[in-house]
Amino acid sequence: MKRRDVLKSMTALAAGSMFPAPAIWSEAKAQARNETLLLVSESGPNNLDIHGVGTNRPGYEVAWNCYDRLISHGTKTLENGVASYDRDKYTPELAEDWTVTDTAATFKLRKDATFHDGAPVTAKDVKWSFDRAVTVGGFPTFQMKAGSLEKPEQFVVVDDHTFRVDFIRKDKLTIPDIAVIVPSIFNSELMKKHATEKDPWAMDYAKANTAGGGAYKVAKWTPGTEVIYERNETWKGGPLPKIKRIVWRMVPSAGNRRALIERGDADISFDLPNKDFVELNQAGKVAVVSSPIGNGIQYIGMNVTKPPFDKLEVRQAVAYAIPYQKIMDAVMFGLAKPMFGAPQGAALSTAWPQPHGYVTDLAKAKALLAKAGLPNGFETTLSFDLGFAAVNEPLCVLVQESLAQIGIKATINKVPGSSWRAEMTKKEMPLISNFFSGWLDYPEYFFFWCYHGQNSLFNTMSYQNKEMDALIDAARKAAAEGDTAAYDKDVKGFVGKAFADVPRVPLFQPYLNAAMQKNVSGYRYWFHRQLDYRTLSKA
């Protein structure tokens, strides 16, 4: 602190005449400040439409707050005291009531709900929105499919305020999938007005306009710079939010984001380096909330089609060579849930993620490598997404260093964010550090995308194993049918298999962190990892 003081006085002398005195908030400004929330994060939305092509994660936040869904989730409190959505509890949003049978779900819509332009919300709008989601292709359609919502014929307008979803198969994920962001309800009349022959779903219009009825509406959006929201005073989807106006600024420099929250200028700061969260928490001036990201795992993936990673011993050797604890300490600063060093053996529960049995044991790793016929190691490339360099870079450096000790020479390859997806599609990278999480927090969902022989994009290891596929499929079936015992067995089975075969080595489950001023309350963790403004308030 002394150093800072000296610096302070020195620079004060040097720059005394250059800058005016600290900004003083005027009365009116102070008033406005109390009803306004300033958020800062690294990047902002690129599209306000959740169905849009290539809509990025910050875009989800806009959709979440400016549109309503039929149903939402209840709240629970995590072990660490953080409020979180409750995966297993649903609450009404636009639907005041719903019934689920084996063949269909029927939703009774709220009668007083209106869109931002005052038009009433009807079942027609709901159907139009669902139709849109399953038709436009890309991510929304894919996400709808995850809940077996695939065809417009499934969505039926019973009357103005009754909407029915017919199931094409029994799927445990159908109802949860209706509660994610994608089936947001659009103002179909407004949208149709902006639709054209070439653009029947008014994608162009929704890109920069919110045609919903959510608690907030976008007053101004400057891409890459800021989003300003105003509260929707006639919102019926829940209690009227406390915050009138929300300013969301993009501040690319993490240092500046920390400075802003520390100096009290920003109310909530996202995307800080873990270290900053840890320090801010310790300093105690601001509140830091951390919640484990559901279904989220940072892992080292090995492409089993790329020799020598096709050899189990090699993969196990890598798993034993990873400096887990070092990563936890130096990269994550303890702000993550370790996913290693479980008592040896198979899966302990159906919880996912759960720790595996590997620990850092270089001797064992060397022995395994020798067993694989590679006593002198080999050369490979360790790739990561430059967009997440803050965690990945030190992590990969540590992994690289550790691998070098058992003779594996890994060259680090920083892949620019833009090419990352293209590279993943190609499935050419032999060794990667990556993070994956799914909105729907179910193990079979995770495994279906990451380990199943259908070899989706997220199966970055190109792992294909009949036995694994059978277990995953069985678990999905058991879940849909509610067969708890079978489900339990299958889940433990595929988790155990994944640990034994180690095509990917889980490192830790990261936390979603947010630093906020002490006077801000009502923060809630959501599966989509974006902020829900509706429950926030400022004292």
Add this chain to the structure above:
Amino acid sequence: MTAVPALVVEDLAVEFRTRSGTVRALERVSFAVPKGETLAIVGESGSGKSVTAYAVMGILDPAGRITSGRAMLGGLDLLAASADQVAAVRGREIAMIFQNPRTALNPIRTVGQQIADVLIRHANVPRREAPGRAVELLRDVGITDPARRAKAYPFEMSGGMCQRVMIAIALAAKPSVLIADEPTTGLDVTTQAVIMDLIGDLARDIGMATIFITHDLALAAQRADRIVVMHAGHVVENATTAELFARPRHPYTAELIAATPDAAASLAALASIPGSLPDLRRLDLPPCRYAERCPRRLGDCDAALPAAPAIPEHVVACWNPLS
């Protein structure tokens, strides 16, 4: 020759501090120029002709330092006066024109403006009238179509015309002394003659004393009433033109005359001067800086130079002059 001197320079000495030593550029330089007369300072390059002029004008390089001397312009000692005082008489009482007239004029200002600048500063001409007066001055120096030329820039004019403009600038305030530093170097012979005529005519009109610096002995002979011969920072001889050519007394002067092609009947008859200028940084410079080249050197030459009064009829800085 009894006329009142317009400018008297006495015992002027100038040094230049350089990285490789102090150059004693001028020493004991004395001369005077009477009103209405033309004095030529003649010497080879490095003899200190221009330095003398610059020192009198107070426009020496920052490295140059006047170590002694007086330069009396009327009652004012230019060397002792304050910078403001000197600036006030420069251009008003004493003016100067330079060689390479094209570079001596501001390239991005019309010649009319440049003349007007001086008029406003020194000739008490109101700002509004200055352009008109500038045109008149251009006419006076023989520039045809002066109104149009006043709006021209130096690069649009020939060297001869630029030198006329320089003359107009120098004479704008009708000074009593004009120093012309090699005013025709770089100009054609025909232009040179015209410019020299012009300077002579104008000087006569306003009764101005002219100091004319040149390396060309023949030109000096033709134009000057009196000639000062310089060598290595010393004035070696100072006499009226007729006297100097009839009876050169300093050996260097005699050699210089003999080396001028104009004087000789054939190439073989041209005399060459042995040796070269001494290095003025030397600490062991002989008192007579010509001594080391001089065929008439005596033992006395190691003593200090004979004193040279400012306004004598015929001064020779030599212990063994030709008679």
Add this chain to the structure above:
Amino acid sequence: MTALVATMRHARYVVSENPVTGLSFGLFLLIVLAALFGPFLVPHDPLASNTTMALQPPSAQFWFGTDQLGRDIFSRVVVATRLDFGIAVASVVLVFCMGGLAGVAAGFFGGWTDRIVGRIADTIMAFPLFVLAMGIVAALGNTVQNIVIATAIVNFPLYARVARAEANVRREAGFVEAARLSGNGEWRILVFQILPNVIPILVVQMSLTMGYAILNAAGLSFIGLGVRPPTPEWGIMVAEGAAFIVSGEWWIAFFPGLALMIAVFCFNLLGDGLRDIVDPRRRT
């Protein structure tokens, strides 16, 4: 031989005359030494992590402190000299060969050669240079080699123009005509008469652009297009350390930043000093 002696004497004189140039020569020597011998002299392995010693402030053991992974910053800074110096030297040598020769040819031959070289230079200049460098590195991939190439390309107009101007004024010089009279062909004149006169000015330019090359590499690192980790490089260390400034671990960015600044500073001053040295008119 005598030329060398004369140049050395003049250099010594310029250095003694101008303390700032003297300083820059000293720094330059230090940088060269660090580049040559740095890796053998450093107290710690610049690549070895030591997470128990992470984020240590400067101390007797870690002179410049340690970074996030507990690596010794002093060692990394010293070892990085070779790479940064290498990038700088390689890029200026490359652009010297491309831009210098193209410019001299353009200035000497004029005509189409001049027009083509001029167009290329104009086109490059019309790009914001850093963005062009970014684009090249992004397109070709972020390797040291491509960083060097990109830096060379963005500096091309600078060299081409300087060389062109210098060659152009000498094109009609007396000594060129004398060389023609002496039976030298045009190419011979270009190589033996013009080039030797242009090279010193380009050497000055090289010194000035070496600093720019390092800054360029640092800027590329800042936006993620720098060299591959864990290779120590000043720019990337500053960029990484930048995030730690606000939290008080100033040394992570500060020391590499200081090294970078000193190097660039030194090259710039050296360029100024060299300008004095190569100008033979200032020799006495």
Add this chain to the structure above:
Amino acid sequence: MTATLDPTTAATVHAAPPAETPLLDVAELRKRFPVSGTIGPLGRLRRRMKGGPVHLPHVHAVDDVSFTIGKGETVGLVGESGCGKSTLVRVLTRLLDPSGGIVRLGGRELSLTPAKRFAKDPDRGRIQMVFQDAGESINPRFTAFAAIADPLRRLRGLRGAALTARVERAADQCGLPRALLTRFPHQLSGGQRARVGIARAVAVEPDLLVLDEPTAALDVSVQVVILQLLERLKAELGMSYLFVSHDLGVVRLICDRVLVMYLGRIVEQGPARAVFANPLHPYTRALVDAAPSLHDRGAGRIRLQGEPRSPIDPDPNVCRFYGRCPKGTDRCRTEMPALRRFGVRDVACHFAEETAAR
């Protein structure tokens, strides 16, 4: 169309051809340079945009010049700056290609070989040149030795000891101390530099040496020495000189014959003494009058007023001197005076007889 094929003018000039074949024979030589309002690509572009064959105005730097230089002869070339002296010299020394006319050296027509290829021509060494500014004509990166050695290497193929010996001999001939051979131009005095320049030119023993104001930048005391050196070398090596100068005093002393140029044309030529003693062309008269002299204070001299006419596309029917000429009449404005023989000299003035009679 070219003057080379025009027999009438040729006839007038060569009314009395020299008995012996001259060393250098120049006939109807002309050199024109294109000029345009805009320099550089902009001008080219503008002309191109206008379309069609674009006539560029030309500077007529050298226009219909014919003369000869005999073996061992020194010919002076005088005229004011911009009169085309330098261009003429550069055409003669084959640094520039002429626009028309013939340059013949010892019977060989040099102008047939383009300047660019002449560098490698076996006759390259026969015409050499001493430049006006010796300092500027020596590569600042070359020592005196290298400068003198260059033509010997290229033109005489000398190498090693033979080269060294020849360079040293040239230095000796030119009075350049051998110790100075290792110096760079900026380490030499003006006189020494002039000697290097001369040594370089005479080392290959040319037949014709063109001296482009060799003493203009020198002090009188040095000038004398250099002039005497040149005189001696000429005798020793049997060269012919074309001596370009604006200093009539020097020309008078050193030259056998003199050519007076005005705006690209020769207006008077003849034995130096005769020309200077009694100039027949008004321009020569003005030149002689303007030259300062130790002896007379120049009363009744001709003073040229005004500026020279533009050299850009001059009217072929107007005397180039018209406008500045004190004698100019209407005839001068409608008829370009041809170069006519007057005893031992040629004059291009309608009033030459009149002047001669006076």
Add this chain to the structure above:
Amino acid sequence: MPTLILKRLVMTIPSLIGVVIVTFLLTRALPGDPAAYFAGPAASTEAIEQIRKSLGLDQPLPVQFVDYVQALVRGDLGTSLTTGQPVAAEIAARLPASAELTLLGLLVSMAIAVPLGILAATRPGSMIDHACRIVTTAGVSLPVFFTGLILVYVFYYLLGWAPAPLGRLGIFDSPPPTITGFYLIDSLLAGDGTTFMASLKQLALPALTLGIFALAPIARMTRASMLAVLSSDFVRTARACGLASYTVVVTYAFRNAMLPVITTLGMVFSFLLGANVLVEKVFAWPGIGSFAVEALIASDFAPVQGFVLTMAVLYVALNLAIDLLYGLIDPRARMDA
């Protein structure tokens, strides 16, 4: 003058064509697959191919180039993949922010460097001279992002003098009505002193960062040309004419000395535009530089092309302005044209 402007514009066409070609090739060489990006996660190979076709990326390069040029001629710069906005609109919205910052940076730099250069030139070899050289060289030796971060740390985080680095205006200030897009000018035109001060405060640090970077070239050139002019013949003439020292220094020396400085401004501006990219990133400045960096990192062709083209046009325009300014001061340049 108008014909001069026209001619200069015509002259820049070849280099603009060069820029278009180089940009096109460069962006096509970028790694990353826009089609894969568009297709989103979990898209099948066929889906990606489908999108590639709809984007026209399956065409051979020359065809793509012709398409691009045709669109360009229509004034269509394409649409950004990452922001989904038409590039032309984005650039139009962001350009004033960058231009205001860069120009102010240049202004700041000149305000410091020119007097420093003159001061150094009047006392060559003195301590002041050396100090000027060291200070300005130190400025250009700092990576510009580092300077920016340090300034933010000291003046915002430690001292709190500067406002939060949140872009052009604080959260509670509203931008002035858009006339020029320059907040400083617009707020003055609107007579809004508060907004003027607010945007000036926001501009202070980034402009200073840029200014520090540009000090050296401007100061160096000012010093050199001032030295040359002060020892020139015509300044000596002016002195010998006894002109007032103000006239000598300003009318005679300074105006001539500024000529080479003005010509270097084009080069300096180009460097600043590059540095701007980094400064914008540090100060969350909503300019086109940060926009371009993000687009480049994302292999987003259209914004990169649009950005580079805009920059090239801007650069050409600036050089034209410099030429005109030069012509205004120097009659020789006027005659030449």
